[in-house]
Amino acid sequence: MMSNLTGAERTSAMLISGMGVVIGLTMAIVGRNDVMGAQGWIVLAFSAVVFFMVANALYHPEPTEDRTTSYYDDPTKVGIVLALVWAVVAMGIGVWVAAQLAWPGLRFDAAWSSFGRIRPVHTSGVIFGFGGNALIATSYHIMQRTSRARMPDQVTPWFVLLGFNLFCIIAASGYLMGVTQSKEYAEPEWYADIWLVVVWVAYFVLYIRTLARRNEPHIYVANWYYLAFILVVAVLHIVNNLAIPASLAGAKSYSAFSGVQDAMTQWWYGHNAVAFFLTSGFLGMLYYFLPKRADRPIYSYRLSILSFWGITFFYIWAGSHHLHYTALPHWVQTLGMTFSVMLLIPSWASAGNALMTLNGAWHKVRDDATLRFMMVAAVFYGLSTFEGSFMAIRPVNALSHYTDWTIGHVHAGAMGWVALITFGSIYALTPVLWHRERMYSAKAVEWHFWLALAGTVIYVFAMWNSGITQGLMWRTYTQSGTLRFSFTDTLIAMHPYYVARALGGLLFVTGACIGFWNVIMTIRHVSKQNRELDHPTSPKATEPVLPVAE
Amino acid sequence: MIKTILKPFAKFFELQARTHYRVERHSMALTFGIILAAGVGGFVEIAPLFTIDDTVEIDPDMRLYTPLEQAGRDIYIREGCYACHSQMIRTLRDEVERYGPYSLAVESQYDHPMLWGSKRTGPDLARVGEKYSDDWQVRHLVDPRALVPESIMPHYAFLLDAQLETDSLPDRLWALRMVGVPYTDDMIENAAGDAVGQARPDSDRVNGVVERYGQQTAVRTFDGRSDMVTEMDALVAYLQILGRLTDLPQQIQPQPEE
Numbered sequence: 001m002m003s004n005l006t007g008a009e010r011t012s013a014m015l016i017s018g019m020g021v022v023i024g025l026t027m028a029i030v031g032r033n034d035v036m037g038a039q040g041w042i043v044l045a046f047s048a049v050v051f052f053m054v055a056n057a058l059y060h061p062e063p064t065e066d067r068t069t070s071y072y073d074d075p076t077k078v079g080i081v082l083a084l085v086w087a088v089v090a091m092g093i094g095v096w097v098a099a100q101l102a103w104p105g106l107r108f109d110a111a112w113s114s115f116g117r118i119r120p121v122h123t124s125g126v127i128f129g130f131g132g133n134a135l136i137a138t139s140y141h142i143m144q145r146t147s148r149a150r151m152p153d154q155v156t157p158w159f160v161l162l163g164f165n166l167f168c169i170i171a172a173s174g175y176l177m178g179v180t181q182s183k184e185y186a187e188p189e190w191y192a193d194i195w196l197v198v199v200w201v202a203y204f205v206l207y208i209r210t211l212a213r214r215n216e217p218h219i220y221v222a223n224w225y226y227l228a229f230i231l232v233v234a235v236l237h238i239v240n241n242l243a244i245p246a247s248l249a250g251a252k253s254y255s256a257f258s259g260v261q262d263a264m265t266q267w268w269y270g271h272n273a274v275a276f277f278l279t280s281g282f283l284g285m286l287y288y289f290l291p292k293r294a295d296r297p298i299y300s301y302r303l304s305i306l307s308f309w310g311i312t313f314f315y316i317w318a319g320s321h322h323l324h325y326t327a328l329p330h331w332v333q334t335l336g337m338t339f340s341v342m343l344l345i346p347s348w349a350s351a352g353n354a355l356m357t358l359n360g361a362w363h364k365v366r367d368d369a370t371l372r373f374m375m376v377a378a379v380f381y382g383l384s385t386f387e388g389s390f391m392a393i394r395p396v397n398a399l400s401h402y403t404d405w406t407i408g409h410v411h412a413g414a415m416g417w418v419a420l421i422t423f424g425s426i427y428a429l430t431p432v433l434w435h436r437e438r439m440y441s442a443k444a445v446e447w448h449f450w451l452a453l454a455g456t457v458i459y460v461f462a463m464w465n466s467g468i469t470q471g472l473m474w475r476t477y478t479q480s481g482t483l484r485f486s487f488t489d490t491l492i493a494m495h496p497y498y499v500a501r502a503l504g505g506l507l508f509v510t511g512a513c514i515g516f517w518n519v520i521m522t523i524r525h526v527s528k529q530n531r532e533l534d535h536p537t538s539p540k541a542t543e544p545v546l547p548v549a550e
Numbered sequence: 551m552i553k554t555i556l557k558p559f560a561k562f563f564e565l566q567a568r569t570h571y572r573v574e575r576h577s578m579a580l581t582f583g584i585i586l587a588a589g590v591g592g593f594v595e596i597a598p599l600f601t602i603d604d605t606v607e608i609d610p611d612m613r614l615y616t617p618l619e620q621a622g623r624d625i626y627i628r629e630g631c632y633a634c635h636s637q638m639i640r641t642l643r644d645e646v647e648r649y650g651p652y653s654l655a656v657e658s659q660y661d662h663p664m665l666w667g668s669k670r671t672g673p674d675l676a677r678v679g680e681k682y683s684d685d686w687q688v689r690h691l692v693d694p695r696a697l698v699p700e701s702i703m704p705h706y707a708f709l710l711d712a713q714l715e716t717d718s719l720p721d722r723l724w725a726l727r728m729v730g731v732p733y734t735d736d737m738i739e740n741a742a743g744d745a746v747g748q749a750r751p752d753s754d755r756v757n758g759v760v761e762r763y764g765q766q767t768a769v770r771t772f773d774g775r776s777d778m779v780t781e782m783d784a785l786v787a788y789l790q791i792l793g794r795l796t797d798l799p800q801q802i803q804p805q806p807e808e
Contacts, residue, residue: 034718101671104695104702114704115671116630178628183663211577219574227580232588239592246725250718252624254725259658260606261599263666268592276588302563305570312584316591325640326666327655329605332595339591398642402670475644483647487673488700 001074002057004065009155013054016159020047020166027191034250035177036191042173046166070535071144075157077433079137080426082165083130084516087419090125091509097122098505102498112176120175120187126414127185127277129168134422135281136161136203139226141429142288143207146223147214148537156206163199167192179251183266185273186240190253193241200237204230215537221304225284228312232276240269260327267322275315278418279381283311283350286381289425290374291357294364299356303349310346314339321392324401333394340392344385351382369445373424376453380416384409399471404497408463415456415508423448423515430519437529440521448511448518455508459501466497607656613795614660614731615788616763617719617745618779622788624722625781626665629706636667637676637792650677651799660731660795672703677793684772687786709782710773716742737762749773749783 005013024047027040100106100115107113140157144150151157171188174180180187188196207230211219242256257265291298298304320328320336355378358365365375387409391400400406427445431438439445473493476484556563573579599605615623626632639645641652653676658664667674682690689696692710694703719741727733737744740758747755751769760767768790773782793799 100704101702104704107704111708114629114706116633116704119630119633175630180627180630181663182627182630182632182665184668208577208581217575218571219577219580224574224580224584227577228584228588231581231584235585235588235592244725244728246718246722250721252718252722252725254722254729255663256729258660258662258730259664260655261596262662262664263658264596264599266663268596272588302567305567309583309587313587313590316588317595320595322668323666325642326638327653327658329599329602332599335595398640401640402636402668402674406669474648475642477644483644487648488698491700491702 001078002054003060004063004074005054005057005154006062007058009153010054010058012155013158014051014058016155017047017051017054020044021051023047030249031251035174035179036189036249036251038177039170039174039179039191039251042169043166046169050162067150068536070150071141072151072154072157073141073433074154075161076137076140076429079133079140079161080429080433080519082161083133083137083422084426084512084519086125086129086133086168087512088509088516090122090129091505091512093118093125094122095502095505095509098498098502102495102502111178117175117178120180121172123185124168124171124175124187127273128171129165131278131282131418131422132164132168133161134426135226135229135277135285136164138285138288138425138429139207139281141433142220142222142284143210143226144536145534146216146220146288147210148216149210149213150536151206152209152213156202160199160203160206163195163202167196167199170195174251181241181243181253181255183240183255184270186237186266186269189251190241190243190245191251193237193243197234197238200230200234204234220288221298221308222284222287224308225280225287228308229276229281229284232272232280232312232316236269236272236276240265260329263323263326264320264328264332268316268319271319271322272316274413275311275318278413279315280311282418282421285425286350286354286374286378286421289421289428290354290371290378293368293371293374293424293428294358294361296357296359296361299353299359303353307346307349307353310349311343314343314346318343318392321397322401324394324397337392337394341389344389347385347389348382351378351385354378354381369442369449370424370427370439373420373427373449373452376449377417377421377424380412380420380456384413384417387412399475400467403467403471404463404494405467405471408460408467411463412456412460415452415459419508419512420452420456423452423512426515426519430522431526431529432531432534434523435528435530436522436526438522438526440518440526444514444518448514451507451511451514455504455506455511457504458507459504462497462500462504466494466501469493469497605655606659607654607798609656609796609798611796612656612659613764613766613791614733614737615791615795616748616759616767617716617723617737617741618714618748618784618787619791620722620726620788621714621716621719621745621781622784622786623665625709625785626788631675632665632667634667634669634671634703635673635675636670637664637674638666639674639676645674649674650793651802654796654799654802656796656798657793660726662726662729662731672701675789675792679790679792679794684770684786684790685774687789688773688782691782691785706782706785709785710775710780712781714745714779714781714784716745716779719745734762745784746779748787749779750776 021044024040024044028037031037097119170192179189243253245253255262317339318336320332321340324333364371470490473485473490478484639649639653646652691706693705694701720738723733723738723741743755744759747753747759748769756769772786773780
């Protein structure tokens with residue numbers, strides 16, 4: 001794989017990873033009296049591995065292929081495999097965390113294995129490790145295909161992919177050592193945050209440069225979503241992570257904001273991590289792979305425009321619905337609720353556009369589990385956005401907030417929508433990327449589909465029951481006007497649902513393991529097949545006419 | 551039917567589609583469009599929180615966390631306690647009756663970052679301070695199920711054997727002052743000693759702690775161990791101050807929302 005880099009590219013790759021070694025060593029020495037030192041050794045080890053992998057290929061012959069005749073897919077391939085590794089690990093940890101709530105003895109006795117420390121490993125591992133790698137890998141694929149152009153260079157995509165994974169590793173290992181800012185989904189400390197900004201700027205530049213080279217006059221809708229994902233996540237990340245480190249030799253930092261302003265900033269970030277990480281980017285995936293797989297054009301160009309700008313504009317306002325009935329001023333709560341309800345329109349426009357695209361291809365949905373993954377993902381997207389708007393209404397939120405209903409809602413989105421569209425896309429993408437005839441086992445894809453769906457449904461139903469039960473118990477009064485249940489009474493009521501939830505998660509991760517196995521077997525054992533028309537074309541191709549009115 | 555409803559807007563949709571059809575050829579137009587569209591909401595909701603005066607109530611008597619309490623807060627964050635315990639009592643009748651007066655913005659004025667939380671796998675802790683004895687808190691943290699058989703909380707017995715690291719406390723207080731907590735030079739300078747003093751009622755450091763942080767400061771051997779100041783000392787000191795930095799909520803005697 002490294003042999004596909006030119007001599008100059010190999011040199012700059014070694015230079016960058018060499019700098020990583022130096023940074024890691026500096027962190028290790030400066031932070032030797034702090035957990036930051038241990039993080040430094042991790043940075044050093046990671047960079048050293050990359051350095052030696054490139055160094056090993058330094059004197060291989062230069063590549064001779066003509067770069068204008070093919071797309072650059074090596075980083076995409078690695079990204080897909082990394083996404084699956086993260087999926088198995090992080091979902092596996094999710095099952096463990098869930099099991100700890102049903103059987104607290106499963107925490108064992110280590111300091112690092114408590115719920116509080118491994119829960120962020122699960123959340124970050126799934127969102128950033130699995131989701132992030134899948135987004136980066138598919139964006140590399142899609143931006144080249146829809147631009148009919150190859151990426152401008154071969155070092156930046158590796159820098160972005162590996163740099164992002166380094167961020168994920170620093171984050172996950174840090175949580176186990178107790179390094180956290182406590183801001184949900186933004187837990188990594190200041191040095192990891194700064195590193196992510198560097199990686200992210202490189203990602204944006206790579207995306208724009210690829211678009212600039214395109215041989216297609218129009219930028220396809222999937223790219224709008226990926227662009228929104230890259231841009232807005234950058235803004236959210238920088239603002240929410242503003243902090244002053246206690247010392248440059250230690251991991252601990254203190255947020256620039258406090259109290260009510262910090263709460264608003266955090267949930268502005270938190271909710272839009274859902275919007276622009278877990279929705280926007282994955283809609284980009286949906287807009288490319290669903291029509292490709294179904295072999296049908298997107299149902300409506302105008303709905304695409306409406307939903308894209310609707311989502312981009314409305315979502316940002318919705319964060320304050322996480323703070324209903326709190327010390328946050330009432331007017332902000334009301335704004336958050338209002339926009340959350342309005343958000344249903346562009347959300348359903350997207351989901352509807354996806355499902356209407358399948359008109360004329362429903363027989364394929366029946367026969368092809370890969371397309372069924374995408375169809376069910378669109379359905380779950382519609383369901384969970386409806387649920388989200390509903391839960392953002394103040395009186396509903398009074399019941400649902402602080403309970404497992406929120407957890408159920410998040411997992412309807414994360415498992416039903418994000419993970420299913422990703423698995424569908426990976427099954428569609430793997431044979432194309434590795435030039436294989438098909439997936440190794442169609443039956444295994446079926447198995448994965450049904451395990452994932454069963455797991456999601458069990459999980460979500462368990463959490464609905466648990467959340468609504470607990471919410472109602474908290475507010476139940478006796479006839480004499482006193483509270484009926486103690487907090488521990490509700491814990492006893494939760495137990496069966498926590499067991500069911502762990503079971504649902506176990507089914508889901510079993511499916512992910514099967515998927516991982518299937519992809520590896522496809523790469524290793526399925527015979528080659530060259531794909532026609534999967535290469536950059538000249539700009540002379542004719543421009544399409546105005547979109548046909550629906 | 552939808553078509554009939556949308557008919558009057560047909561021209562508008564036509565224009566919008568045509569405009570977009572031209573704009574979407576320019577990556578920079580999309581870039582600026584996205585930043586603009588996504589920028590409005592955050593700005594309108596967040597910026598006024600810094601400028602509108604009555605967003606946060608004013609209490610001149612608001613206490614600061616002592617170095618020991620702040621160290622305990624950092625341990626609370628390190629262990630991820632916020633993942634299961636909220637510190638925000640909402641303006642709902644059952645919450646006020648279960649946990650106490652609803653939380654005010656001023657109470658987390660010096661909380662960098664806030665720990666309002668998002669999930670109550672365990673109960674709210676906003677007013678847990680002095681609700682239980684130090685001894686109860688320590689024994690509960692060492693073995694939660696010994697005191698509450700139904701509890702699913704992880705145990706934190708190791709805190710009792712971990713010596714509290716106090717060397718970095720001046721740096722930490724300095725950083726907190728940088729972001730707006732009014733610690734004085736005196737407080738920052740003596741932070742490490744004050745942390746030890748607060749957990750050592752017999753030592754001569756006590757006077758300094760009380761002088762700098764007020765008469766109401768709890769000076770106790772929180773963990774019951776007199777041989778060293780442990781992380782358990784710090785965490786329990788923090789838990790015992792929760793909800794007690796100001797008595798404004800009790801003064802206002804808030805009536806729960808109907």
